Amino acid sequence: MNKSYHTVVIGGGCLGAACAFSVQRRLGNKGGKVAIVEKKVLGAGLSSRHSAIVRSANASPMAARMAKMATQYWKNLRPLWGVSIPYEQPGAIWIAENAGGSGGENWAELERLLQGEGIDFAMISHRDVMAMSRQALKTSPDEIYYHEPDVLQLDSPQILNAMQTAAKKNRIDVLEHCTVIDFEVSGQGICALHTSQGRFFAEHVINAAGAWSAELFAGLGLQIPVALEPVYAANFLVSADDIPDGMPIIADYVNQAYFRRWRGSILHMHQPRSRKPKDIARSFSRTAMNPEGTNVIYDALSFNVSHQQLDNYLGRVIDRFPAIGKPVYAGGYHSFFDITPDLKFILGSDSRFNNLYHCLGAGQALKYAPIFGEIIADLITEGRISSNSVDIEEFSVARFSGNDLTRYWCNDALKQNGL
Template sequence: MKVRTDYHTIVIGGGCLGCASAISVQRRLLRDGDDESSVCILEKNLVGSGLTARHSGIVRSANAVPVAARLAKIAADQWHSLENLWGVAASFDACGAIWIARDNGQGGNAKWDSLEQRMREMSIDFHKVDASDARAVLPHFVKLYDDELYYLEPGALQFDPTTFRNVLYKALEQNSVQMREKTEVVAFERNEDGSIAAVLTKDGDRLACSHVVNAAGPWSPAIFAPIGLSVPVSAEPVCVVNWLTSYSDIESVFPIIADYINLAYFRLWRDNEIHMHQPRKRVLRETARAFAESPLSVVGADFVNDPTNQGLGYSQIRVYEEISRHRFDNIGQSVYGSGYKSYFDITPDLKFILGPDHRVSNLVHCLGAGQAFKYTPVFGEIVADFVCGGENYAPLAAEFSIARFDQAYMNDFWERVSGIDNSLEAEAEASAL
């Protein structure tokens, strides 16, 4: 078969978001009578080998950002009927989630109760349950305390990321998406109006296209810097540990535990392990620091793939053990099974970058901000709306345009990295709080 060198759409990056974008665009084109194989993914390593290889596979909808919650709800429904959307189904546990929050007095916590209220208004089932109800759905080795509140999200799902990689491959094949692995994008050829005429690869290929989708996560800054486009994404390290437990302890799949007292997510992992990691740091100063302290991440993210950057230190495992002991009474007898360092893709405001680039007319971004696996199917549909023209999902991306990171925003942001907010005095003040 002759290999094509011109495409309707080229997607850079074969992670979950790049694959979803390619599949959704290809299906729209086929639906509209276009010829087959007019979408191509360029992936410099292997499909699903970036951040998509090392996440926790948790899909939950409750979110303090209303439009993010709405998108998550749409995505959760789409996961259930993925076969209609992608032509292949995905397997997952419909395990639900228990969120644990601090009781700020009289059985309440205003912030969490208001989240419950907002979720109800959006038809997302996220409701407070009492300790005995929480006890009933959690395994006996989970410790509960008097000063805690519990919220149940019955619709939460959990995936096995390794199995899900296979779904990505199958769906690309099923939908005739061209997939070029081990193909690195190194440059662009531009038209007179600044739009992208062709993508150039490290192997010396020139691939012409009408549209480009950037789904290269934290590698994006390095790809677009040579043509003068800043894409503010960085990578924040996070540790992951899997504790072996006794198979006889696990009676059935138990809910994901989003523990906001110990700041950790726990889930059942491959039937006999407890998987844990801590959430993204949310303080703006810390986020800015991730950009400042990992200067490499601003121009490239290959350190993510370097095995020497994936190992865990002894003390880090001990810290996680302490946290886990607070929540589980079987961790004392548990054995460290495996662990690794992974990376959150983060933007300055921790929100996604979705939609067209205001500087290059045929470039669309699809970037996650540390919590994007769950949105995979709906993000693909959003990208397809932007590329093929559609209104079903694109309006939901309005607040995630890259245009929000204008010069004034970035000046203010960098001031937090190098300016007064990052001085020794500010440090002392913060630690005194």
Template sequence: MDVIVVGGGLMGTAAAYFLARRGVRVTLIERNRVGTGATVASFGNIRRTGRYLPQLPLAHRSRALWGEAEKMLGRDVEFRATGHVRLVFEEESLADMRAYVEAARPWGLDLEELGPEEIRARFPGLGPDAIAASFSPRDGCGNPRLIAPAFADAARRLGAEIVEEVAVGEIVRTGAGFEVTTSKGVFAAERLLNTAGAWGARIAARFGEEVPLVARGPQMGVTEPLPHRILPVVGIWTRQKSDGYLRQVERGNIVFGGAAERTEVPLDPGHAKADPTRLPAQLRAIVRLLPALAKVTVIRTWSGCEGYVADMLPIIGASGTTAGLFHAFGFCGHGFQLGPGVGDVMAELIATGATETPLHDFRIGRFAAAA
């Protein structure tokens, strides 16, 4: 075997697929079922607006792959380029939005500024009190329940081995590469890719690479079905904690999140639960974005275990201590859009030793340098 991938969320399954597409022999190991961790708990936002600027090349690469996903994977993963609008309600937030728009343009992200009349005309019912908005027409959303299984199945068709529901024990460096001891046997390969999400820091620490990461759970919810409108994904520019966001799925339900502190999640067993006391603040935030939701019934809430790095940037790239070891974890709740691009970049890096997509700011060694 050439590569073992530990962790079967979106990052891991995408990497397995792109590795297999390059002819690399790959085994993916997942302790549960693929895509049932942080990926399935995601809001499903495919957003480039507001990203850390040096992350935009990776986000652009990933957006292109989202557009190819149905053809590439052989099934509809419900990627829809509905556009992404972020509403502005305060003057200070308008200044923040305009500063970001100007800063992002050299990085290849062109955002349209909408005034109040344009918002009303193009998106009736959205943010009646908004004073402005940014609009990114090529962004949108995808289905978090479909994407990782689709990548895993496509990887399997290309010859990848997908091992699910397996407990992982020791992970050690050997003279020939790496050995991973599991409840289903010992797997060996020349290289190892750590895509273990909130558990990724534990794997890195085994090789002398400490990452300041905590596990937290976002809170998401979904309403009863409503008459379907082609809404963009809706968010907000704000310095407040009322950062709600929402989108409508094709069956009519409104999926929403934000406006609630993320809860701490113990990694053992790593089960995150929604907190009903946080729901009223979320509902106030989304009603501000779309007042028509004021009398709508919420039918379900949920959470998931995500890894948050101290500087809110992910770990992506080669190990700083161990040849043949690679990392892609700690996406701080912002990884869904990046997933296909991360998988493609890691496959390129592992297979060729280099990638044109800049990853310097996401290197794991940044914490050792600061120590």
């Protein structure tokens, strides 16, 4: 089967879907068709296991600015995707070690940076924390606390339903169970994709394949360094007496855990990305030695959590929520972040092929999906980003060209509180 498209998106996760919807909206009914090529089914990858927390705090001013824009898009999604999605706005409490002043200086600098971007992020007192959590949280004089009131909580199944509904409304050709095998190159561009369902010609190609990108584009001589970092998620049954309904999301950088109450009576917990250079190096080493490649995320064993992992999580829950007693385990799973060596996105035009665009979230895909879709659509349909306030140069894939990637793992900047 041979088909021709204006744009072919590789990867049917939240980023690929967002790009497809934004491009097709710009093209209208007569400007050409957009297709999503997905090796499994729409949303079957890491998007189906996302924590669905949308927040703006980020150590990169530009990333924080785009996150603020994405938050507003999520709250008013219909003009972009043609569908709306429910959301809650519990806000978030950030917890960090004061570390005798040095840790506090890093977080104070983050506060100044975010407030400079118009993001409501401010230090609060122990008393404020106790009031917001209704005495459920344990506080300590050795900790500092910040409040970000505009943080949203979405729900992964509702996001997947919105993606599927929007694909139909926007008349996207969703080619599921379709594997990209090879590329056909003409001049400085990719002119066709060879897939398990035939040959697809494309004027533009969007890479939203996440951690599959490295292997997928290696045959073209492109270096797209993305690896998988494992993350565990666990659910615990709670009562209103233990943790109040409407409690802010807890971003606990002391216990290295995010806590949130959802679906009425569940305390959900997962780890943040590791910012230690040695851990990042291990993730890239693990990916290189894994014979299953990125397909490991589909392994049924990913839905098992060992006793050791569970005990570790139980200890963190009990430490932060002492009134709970011993939590009741209600299931967990093993997922992944797709990360880059510097933990920043890969976003924008490719440095070698003039009709190839990358949209990779580096473990933060969902929160940025609407704004990333608009940016890629701008580049494809207008040749430039429409907003003068957005500059994606620091996220270009070109930063990795010809570089020794190990230099990122020795970078002291990664040891700081980059979020």
